[in-house]
Amino acid sequence: MEDADATDRKTGADGRILAIRTGAIGMLGINNPERRNALSLDMWQAAAETVEAFAKDEAVRVLVVFGAGGKAFASGADISKFEEERTGADAVRHYQQVSGRLYEGLESFPKPTIAQVSGYCIGGGLALALCCDMRFCAEDARFGVPAARLGIGYRPASQKRLFDLVGPGYGSEMMFTARQFDAAEAARMGLVNRVLPTDKLEQFVADQAGWIAENAPQSLATAKAVGIAIAKGRVAAETEALRGMTERCYASEDYSEGKAAFAEKRKPKFTGR
Numbered sequence: 354m355e356d357a358d359a360t361d362r363k364t365g366a367d368g369r370i371l372a373i374r375t376g377a378i379g380m381l382g383i384n385n386p387e388r389r390n391a392l393s394l395d396m397w398q399a400a401a402e403t404v405e406a407f408a409k410d411e412a413v414r415v416l417v418v419f420g421a422g423g424k425a426f427a428s429g430a431d432i433s434k435f436e437e438e439r440t441g442a443d444a445v446r447h448y449q450q451v452s453g454r455l456y457e458g459l460e461s462f463p464k465p466t467i468a469q470v471s472g473y474c475i476g477g478g479l480a481l482a483l484c485c486d487m488r489f490c491a492e493d494a495r496f497g498v499p500a501a502r503l504g505i506g507y508r509p510a511s512q513k514r515l516f517d518l519v520g521p522g523y524g525s526e527m528m529f530t531a532r533q534f535d536a537a538e539a540a541r542m543g544l545v546n547r548v549l550p551t552d553k554l555e556q557f558v559a560d561q562a563g564w565i566a567e568n569a570p571q572s573l574a575t576a577k578a579v580g581i582a583i584a585k586g587r588v589a590a591e592t593e594a595l596r597g598m599t600e601r602c603y604a605s606e607d608y609s610e611g612k613a614a615f616a617e618k619r620k621p622k623f624t625g626r
Contacts, residue, residue, distance in 0.1 A: 370399040377566035379413040386422025389473050401455040408462055414566040419469040429476025459484040463574055465565050469558040470494045480511035489558055490536050491551040497533040519543050569607040570625035575599055
């Protein structure tokens with residue numbers, strides 16, 4: 354879309370997944386509030402496709418993931434569908450592949466990502482938030498991994514993300530107790546970037562996303578690529594590619610614009626070129 358102020362909305366999985374773009378900000382919404390935004394297999398699939406579409410959309414410079422209704426970010430897999438979707442080795446393997454596509458797509462998303470967390474952020478919902486670069490939550494947010502209460506295993510990649518973020522001590526406490534942690538506890542352990550009053554969260558995230566979206570796209574992409582390489586222990590293996598991205602920043606029109614805007618004491622207008 355050419356109009357920076359335009360809004361584009363699409364839905365998937367019978368309206369349970371929302372894809373919204375306003376200007377340079379893409380938004381992925383989990384829209385199943387009557388079930389605390391639990392995700393069915395179809396919803397995982399639709400959400401993964403939405404993330405992939407936003408990744409290819411050059412107009413999108415930042416992605417916000419949120420839960421509709423204000424009572425939950427996402428409560429993970431829809432337990433009412435376990436018998437249908439997660440019984441038997443083949444069904445479990447298929448479910449892991451489909452949901453894993455969303456996790457991996459979000460973790461490797463080439464632009465900055467924000468999880469806007471209100472209410473319950475549980476199990477697979479927490480795993481989804483962990484795939485984002487930043488997590489901002491409301492004072493009413495609740496976090497937990499109930500796998501040990503359900504007799505299921507938490508996928509290794511998700512547990513690694515949790516341990517990498519909060520450390521093995523807090524991570525083990527979450528995994529072993531299977532209890533819910535409030536927003537203040539989440540902040541103390543480093544699970545979230547910031548806790549906001551519930552009625553201030555949406556505007557705060559919108560402001561943060563808008564601020565990020567005004568920055569130079571190539572610089573953002575380079576910072577994101579380096580961050581992914583650090584998280585996956587691939588900096589040495591990807592040194593040449595990362596150096597190339599850095600060099601392209603210095604050779605870009607945006608670098609010239611950034612210098613000129615600084616000298617002229619005005620806001621830069623970056624194009625991504």
